[in-house]
């Protein structure tokens with residue numbers, strides 16, 4: 526893009542970038558990469574292993590959700606079915622599928638680094654979420670750094686502090702060890718301490734590492750973009766929590782420090798790496814089954830299929 530992607534950056538944001546939540550305005554729509562038409566064409570050629578289609582229950586305190594398949598339908602029909610139904614489609618790793626998306630992803634992070642020089646990122650990922658009116662994404666926390674960019678429609682985003690009781694160390698370890706997906710225990714009382722955004726097209730929000738969040742769509746189709754990144758500090762935090770998770774589960778150790786600046790980070794990183802290499806925790810990994818498909822002829826846009834395991 527010739528213009529900046531962030532429309533309203535202010536120099537004073539740099540001092541607390543990553544430590545505070547930040548709402549900004551952006552120009553991602555001007556790339557033309559996230560229109561319904563562009564996304565329909567992208568879906569037509571999207572690799573099966575790089576998307577998730579989900580439908581979910583209605584109670585935010587009881588996170589029931591199911592995984593589905595787009596089942597070879599044309600992208601335009603899939604988007605129509607989402608607009609009528611109750612699901613969301615997450616196209617992951619856009620940057621690995623199409624160079625145009627990769628280029629924009631890199632522009633985003635280069636622009637942020639021009640504002641915040643120490644913000645050195647790697648393993649950047651780009652996703653797009655196409656979701657039905659009124660659907661929700663349950664309370665969860667993500668492992669890498671995250672931002673959410675609204676392209677079309679409107680959603681209510683609740684962001685919670687990344688500390689107890691909203692996020693218990695044991696639950697973060699479970700996500701990192703792959704024992705669960707990203708979901709963690711949620712209590713409606715947490716909402717009193719959430720920051721709530723009614724995120725509109727052209728707005729984006731960035732929050733501190735691992736902040737739990739949940740989302741409720743307004744009564745309209747939503748197209749949103751997610752960016753993920755890693756930094757050296759995020760990598761250290763991952764290693765410390767991974768090692769803490771092993772020590773807690775396999776060796777019964779409690780009162781574990783999450784400090785990433787102490788000398789203990791190095792043996793913990795070594796333990797995490799060794800454990801992953803030995804692959805000892807593979808049998809504890811969570812596997813989700815697919816049990817519905819997009820069905821353009823159905824009123825709700827989907828129909829059930831016999832459950833099968835999704836290829837990793």
Ligand SMILES: [Fe+2]
Pocket residue numbers: 665666667671738
């Ligand atoms: Fe998330």
